[in-house]
């Protein structure tokens with residue numbers, strides 16, 4: 193299902209700025225959220241389904257470049 197996984201992510205863009213999203217994973221490697229660096233919002237993934245709703249998005253601080 194890895195190919196499908198990648199295909200799904202390719203189709204998803206930020207609903208606000210239409211920019212690219214980055215997958216956030218748990219330490220166990222499970223998809224956790226899709227984050228938009230431009231808006232600093234992370235959209236949760238619930239039961240493997242991305243929830244692309246601004247009302248569900250959580251503020252997210254991009255990791256500062258060291």
Ligand SMILES: [Zn+2]
Pocket residue numbers: 206207208209210211228229230231
């Ligand atoms: Zn965005």
